[in-house]
Amino acid sequence: MRTALAVVLVAVTGCGATVASVPEAVSPVTVVNCGREVTFDRVPSRVVTNDTGITEMMFALGLRDHMAGYVVDEGNAVDLETSPWKADFEQSARLADKISAEVVQGANADLVFAGWNYGFSESTGFTPDALRGLGIGTYQLTEACRNGVGKQRGIMPALEALYTDLRNLGKIFRVENRAEELVSGYQRQVEEAGRLTAGKPRPKVFLYDSGQDQPFTSGKNAAPSDIIGRAGGDNIFGDLNDSWTTVSWETVVERSPDVVLIVDYADAQASTAARKQAFLEGFAPLANSPAVKGKRFFSLPYAALVEGPRNPAAVEAFARYLAGLG
Structure with missing residues (x-):
């Protein structure tokens, strides 16, 4: 499906903001999420995120304008106060303390970014399958992907999960260059940190x-x-x-x-x-x-x-x- 949406990316760096144009999406994009291929035929424009780390991934990629809002538990006040993206939180809508079908429907969401035990739960009935039945797409946090043993979670090291999600989101929102910049920078930071305790x-x-x-x-x-x-x-x-x-x-x-x-x-x-x-x-x-x-x-x-x-x-x-x- 052709989308007529023009997207602007604001990438926040330590030296200030830079702005880059993102091409209009003209073809579907498919990514592998939790072992399954998921196809996006347009750039999501009303994303609801659950939890601080998930929300900050969107902010780090400069995608605040694609969000309908976020859900963060009231116990995570320290997160919001210490966030490098505090201004983005302040300029975005905080929808609720707990995510639910009613919250995302009320926000007219076209995509929910959450994870198992990071919002998704059979006990509450808030699951990717349930949202699919409501016509709402989902993207699952890779750290929380189930690994096939009961409800155990995790299919790769967590930093690799972070890089995977950033790259997938880069494709979905057509900001691949920004995603690669983040991943490369994070990899260097982790490598340099490791030298502090080497030996x-x-x-x-x-x-x-x-x-x-x-x-x-x-x-x-x-x-x-x-x-x-x-x-x-x-x-x-x-x-x-x-x-x-x-x-x-x-x-x-x-x-x-x-x-x-x-x-x-x-x-x-x-x-x-x-x-x-x-x-x-x-x-x-x-x-x-x-x-x-x-x-x-x-x-x-x-x-x-x-x-x-x-x-x-x-x-x-x-x-x-x-x-x-x-």
Whole structure:
């Protein structure tokens, strides 16, 4: 289908904004998303995004004008305050705290960009199949693609998932050059960060998201595992073939982490990273772990630790922290 839509890309760089024209789309584009070919016969113009990392991918590509709005949970206030794309968030419509069919229909969406457990869920009935039945297209976050084992998620390392999504979105929105510029820059940043800890001992790192009865953490397929590994550490749950998942405190204690990386967002039991650290420091079973004894805690915003354009900077920040441990 021919589209008469003219698109303008605003690419934000550290030196200011640059503007580039994007050609009118004249032919369908097909990308592979979560193992399936998906064809777009026009450039989406009313996209609804769910979650901060997903939304920031659109902003990084200069696609704010293609969005009907975004959905971000109220617990992610730190993300919005610390975002390199804070101005884009402020100039875009925040549609709701929780995504639903009613929200995206109310926004007259032609595409929903979300992921399994990043908005899509059988328990709520908000799924790609359900949206297809409403005539609304979907693009799924690659970090959260299901891998064929039950509801386990993850089909590639998280940074590779980021590059895959940026390139796919570049094709869908006809901004391939901008996508390649971002990917090349991120790859250089990650490579340079890795040099900070090259040849140094690799500390065992426990990613603590939330949970006091049982901790919620990162298996090998969620972004923190790749970030930790590229920064010079080893995720203590890097043997779990899953994305974000719940484990037992007994296993955390047994694996004796040297460092704890805390996800800074408000959950049901702790509203700040400092409160999460205080809980861990006061949690008796962990008292003899090297991380607690050495007070080795580091925190990053939620948006830096889910797939998104803050991931490369997260690698650099954590690598600098680990390099400073001696």
